[in-house]
Amino acid sequence: MEFDRDHVGLLQGYVRDRRAGYDQSLRGLQAAKELALADGRKLYTKTSLMLGLGEGRDEVLEAMRDMRAAGVDVLTLGQYLRPTEHHLAVVEYVTPAVFDELRLEGEAMGFRYVASGPMVRSSYKAGEFFMQNMIEKGEEAELAA
Numbered sequence: 328m329e330f331d332r333d334h335v336g337l338l339q340g341y342v343r344d345r346r347a348g349y350d351q352s353l354r355g356l357q358a359a360k361e362l363a364l365a366d367g368r369k370l371y372t373k374t375s376l377m378l379g380l381g382e383g384r385d386e387v388l389e390a391m392r393d394m395r396a397a398g399v400d401v402l403t404l405g406q407y408l409r410p411t412e413h414h415l416a417v418v419e420y421v422t423p424a425v426f427d428e429l430r431l432e433g434e435a436m437g438f439r440y441v442a443s444g445p446m447v448r449s450s451y452k453a454g455e456f457f458m459q460n461m462i463e464k465g466e467e468a469e470l471a472a
Contacts, residue, residue: 357397371439373401375449380407381418384425391433400439404429405447421445 356372363370374394376387387404394402404426409417423445430443 353393353397356394356399360398371400372398373403373449374399375403375405377405377407378421378426379417379419380415387429388432391429391436391438395436395438402433402438402441402443403447403449404433404441404443405449406445 352374356374360370360372376390378387391402406421406426407415407417409415426443426445426447430441433441433443
């Protein structure tokens with residue numbers, strides 16, 4: 328499956344190590360899931376996006392669709408915050424309402440769990456919240472398998 332997009336991957340070269348491309352990241356997530364399934368195991372995959380670097384809403388939604396196509400189960404969406412003056416500047420502070428809308432869009436796309444908010448980070452208690460979410464949905468038996 329080819330994921331490379333003209334606009335979606337555009338910012339990645341500025342934000343991440345140039346050796347880790349958009350396509351490569353999605354293929355890695357997809358391959359991990361496929362290898363586990365081929366072994367008869369269930370694997371939940373998680374990835375994250377930082378917002379506020381000049382991306383458009385359509386680009387975010389396109390990236391989210393690509394993540395689902397790669398089989399990603401859990402998504403975290405957070406606000407990019409400039410750690411030092413030597414890092415990229417924040418282009419936009421995304422409102423909590425937009426983060427809520429994106430969470431709903433992600434849930435409608437089929438993500439099993441979406442953590443979305445200005446202070447959400449990739450490690451944002453994702454495991455604990457995912458488990459709680461699955462229990463609330465009555466899927467504890469599936470998690471135990």
